[in-house]
Amino acid sequence: MFNRGGIVNIRHVGHHAIDSVLRLGYATRFIALTLLHSGTSFRRPRLIVRELYFSGVLSLIIILVSGLFVGMVLGFQGFHTLQTYGSESALGVLVALSLVRELGPVVAALLFASRAGSAMTAEIGLMKATEQLSAMEMMAVDPIARVVAPRFWAGVISMPLLAALFSAMGVFGGYLVGVVLIGVDEGSFWSQMQNAVDFREDILNGVIKSCVFGVAITWIALFEGYDAPPTAEGVSGATTRTVVTSSLVILGLDFILTSFMFRGV
Amino acid sequence: MATENLVEISGVSYAYGKGRPVLTDINMTIPRGKVVAIMGISGSGKTTLLRLIGGVLKPTHGQVKVDGQLTNELDSEGLYRLRRRMGLLFQFGALFTDLSIFDNVAFQMREHTNLPESMIRDLVMMKLQAVGLRGAHQLTPSELSGGMARRAALARAIALDPTLIMYDEPFTGLDPISLGVIANLVRRLNDALDTTSIVVTHDVQEALDIVDYVYYLSEGVMVAHGTPDEIRAARDPRVHQFVWGEMDGPVAFRYPSRDFRAEVGLV
Numbered sequence: 047m048f049n050r051g052g053i054v055n056i057r058h059v060g061h062h063a064i065d066s067v068l069r070l071g072y073a074t075r076f077i078a079l080t081l082l083h084s085g086t087s088f089r090r091p092r093l094i095v096r097e098l099y100f101s102g103v104l105s106l107i108i109i110l111v112s113g114l115f116v117g118m119v120l121g122f123q124g125f126h127t128l129q130t131y132g133s134e135s136a137l138g139v140l141v142a143l144s145l146v147r148e149l150g151p152v153v154a155a156l157l158f159a160s161r162a163g164s165a166m167t168a169e170i171g172l173m174k175a176t177e178q179l180s181a182m183e184m185m186a187v188d189p190i191a192r193v194v195a196p197r198f199w200a201g202v203i204s205m206p207l208l209a210a211l212f213s214a215m216g217v218f219g220g221y222l223v224g225v226v227l228i229g230v231d232e233g234s235f236w237s238q239m240q241n242a243v244d245f246r247e248d249i250l251n252g253v254i255k256s257c258v259f260g261v262a263i264t265w266i267a268l269f270e271g272y273d274a275p276p277t278a279e280g281v282s283g284a285t286t287r288t289v290v291t292s293s294l295v296i297l298g299l300d301f302i303l304t305s306f307m308f309r310g311v
Numbered sequence: 312m313a314t315e316n317l318v319e320i321s322g323v324s325y326a327y328g329k330g331r332p333v334l335t336d337i338n339m340t341i342p343r344g345k346v347v348a349i350m351g352i353s354g355s356g357k358t359t360l361l362r363l364i365g366g367v368l369k370p371t372h373g374q375v376k377v378d379g380q381l382t383n384e385l386d387s388e389g390l391y392r393l394r395r396r397m398g399l400l401f402q403f404g405a406l407f408t409d410l411s412i413f414d415n416v417a418f419q420m421r422e423h424t425n426l427p428e429s430m431i432r433d434l435v436m437m438k439l440q441a442v443g444l445r446g447a448h449q450l451t452p453s454e455l456s457g458g459m460a461r462r463a464a465l466a467r468a469i470a471l472d473p474t475l476i477m478y479d480e481p482f483t484g485l486d487p488i489s490l491g492v493i494a495n496l497v498r499r500l501n502d503a504l505d506t507t508s509i510v511v512t513h514d515v516q517e518a519l520d521i522v523d524y525v526y527y528l529s530e531g532v533m534v535a536h537g538t539p540d541e542i543r544a545a546r547d548p549r550v551h552q553f554v555w556g557e558m559d560g561p562v563a564f565r566y567p568s569r570d571f572r573a574e575v576g577l578v
Contacts, residue, residue: 177405184365184399186391187422 073269076190080198080268083191093196094203101162101197101264102204106211108161109154113145113212116153117219120144124220125228134230138239141220142213146243146252147308150213152300155259157212158205159292163267166197167288170271171281179272194272198264205260206253213252251307258299263292316340317475317507318364322373325359333359334531337373341475346501346508348518350542351528352553352562357511360528361477364509365399366390378474395423398468402480404460406452412439412463413448419470438466441503442496458489465496475507476500482514490514494521515554519543527553529561 087094124140170193173179179189217239224230243249267288274284318341326332334356341347349357362368363375366382375382380393406415416435420426426434439445442462452460461481468476478497482490498521501508512518519525519539527535527542527550535542535550543554552560572578 173408176403176408177401178407180367181399181401181405181407183367184394184397185419185422186394187419188391192422 069273072273073265076269076272077265079190080195080265083188084195084199086191087196087199093192094199097196097200098204101158101166101200102208105158105161105204105208108157109208109212110215112153112157113150113215114219116149116212117141117145117216117221118223119219120149120216121220121223121228125224125230134224135234136238137220137224137230138217138235139242141224142217142239142243143248145213145216145220146248148300148304150216151209151252151255151259152296154209154212155205155256155263155296156293158201158208158260159263159267159296160289162201162204163263163288163292164285166201166264166267167271167274167285168281170194170197170268171274171276171284174272174274175276175278175281194268198268201264201267202257202260205263206256209252209256209259251303254307255300255303258303259296262295262299266292266295315342317343317378318509319376320360320363320373321376323363323370323375324372325356325363325368325370332371332531334363334528337528337531337533339526339533339536341507341509342524343507344501344505345523346498346510346521348510348512348522348525349528350512350515350518350525350553352513355528356531357513357528358479361399361479361509361511364475364477365397366393395419395471396474398471398473398476400461400465400468400476400478400481402483403457404452404464406460406464406467408452410451411448412444412450412452412455412466415452415463416448416467416470418467423471434470435466438470439463441469441500442466443492456489458485458492461485461489461493462496465493465500469500469504472504473506475509478508478510478512480512481510482512482517490517494518497521513553515556519554 120141121137124137124144125134128134128136128140170179173193179193182189182192221235225232225235270284270288270291271281274280318339320337320339323334323337324332325334337360349360351357359368363370363382364377366375366377366385369383377393378396380389382390382393385393406412407418410418413435416438417431420431420434435448436445439448442465444459444463444466447455447459447463452463455463465481481493481497485493494517497508497510500506510518510522519542522539524538525536525542526533527545529549535545535547537545542550545551545554549561551557552562558564568574570578
């Protein structure tokens with residue numbers, strides 16, 4: 047038999063489970079409404095372009111610098127390991143495949159969630175807390191169409207582009223360390239990379255991954271902001287949840303997508 | 312055909328979820344062209360009443376009729392059409408912080424009309440001139456004082472020449488000069504634009520000086536209504552305490568507690 051404390055604990059677990067399912071339902075309804083009200087964004091592309099600047103262009107610095115350093119570290123680590131087997135010439139392949147298949151989409155998505163996702167949540171949460179969204183609704187303008195949808199599409203468009211730039215900078219970083227600093231043969235570095243990297247298997251799959259991450263991050267970030275309690279604690283809690291949830295979802299989705307994409311390789 | 316009363320509220324009750332009713336059996340009419348105040352202490356249900364008129368909330372019982380249309384029978388498209396004829400001034404302005412003052416006022420014109428940009432510019436300047444902020448059109452909301460932000464929000468609320476302007480606590484947190492300016496603007500704009508205004512407030516003296524009629528709410532119930540003079544002379548102890556700012560009365564000064572002498576150990 048359960049004692050009273052046990053029953054209370056079970057009740058808490060039950061409440062928590064019901065709340066989670068409810069929130070998932072609200073989030074699904076939210077994304078459905080966002081897609082349904084995306085017409086305005088496409089009729090007025092300037093709305094998306096403006097948000098592309100905030101979520102994409104302003105994330106460039108962190109993405110490019112991180113890409114460069116990740117590539118340089120890969121260059122060092124890869125060279126160190128490959129040297130043991132006398133295959134330093136395969137350094138280009140190692141750097142490129144690591145970046146294009148995994149590190150590019152995943153690390154760029156983690157950085158995007160921290161930089162742009164958190165900013166989206168905080169902005170929409172504060173707009174709600176200061177009644178700007180209610181004001182918009184009272185002016186007969188749907189906030190989902192005017193505020194949420196342009197940000198959603200801007201996030202979805204900018205994520206694969208940022209991931210591609212991250213990978214490109216990473217390859218350049220690997221080149222700097224491997225070829226310029228350590229002295230690996232430049233010809234074999236590039237030619238082996240060209241031979242080994244397949245457009246459909248590697249690049250296209252990486253792009254698909256970053257598109258999926260883009261949808262997941264912006265969905266989470268926008269929903270958390272829109273659903274945030276209209277207080278300082280509410281907005282700060284929502285911002286933290288965006289970063290934590292997005293990061294976990296990115297890693298989980300990456301595992302699932304990778305297991306489907308590369309199972310036959 | 313236009314009805315004599317712009318807003319008619321009959322037998323309206325409202326409760327959030329399954330909770331305690333916030334409003335109970337409210338009846339009121341707002342005639343066209345008048346400035347009407349809805350007064351009461353904090354938590355008396357004033358803002359909820361405003362949200363019911365704006366169609367943001369639907370009454371649990373009764374009906375709200377605005378410009379001849381029952382708000383609870385309108386779908387979201389119908390509600391949006393109705394709201395295009397309404398202007399609402401939020402308590403702290405609720406200006407869009409990422410837009411300039413000019414763009415804030417131009418917002419509705421750009422969203423709901425196909426006017427050329429040159430005409431929008433002229434209209435925005437006219438609205439800003441009316442609230443004395445034409446010179447501040449390029450500033451952002453964060454660069455304005457509280458009173459100026461409220462005036463900018465007022466210019467935005469009248470952008471499309473609404474039939475009904477609603478003010479949610481327009482005087483809260485303002486210095487005496489800004490407060491006088493806003494009070495004056497509420498009256499002058501109503502008369503100049505030939506519109507109807509509803510002012511939800513607990514700032515008694517400022518409101519009584521500018522309005523035509525007052526409805527007084529206490530704990531969600533309409534306890535008195537009349538002209539400002541009738542409200543000043545009201546005998547109902549709840550209204551009397553509110554109008555004259557008395558320390559004790561139906562709204563008690565002391566939080567409920569046990570006997571003071573017992574508290575300090577005298578008995």
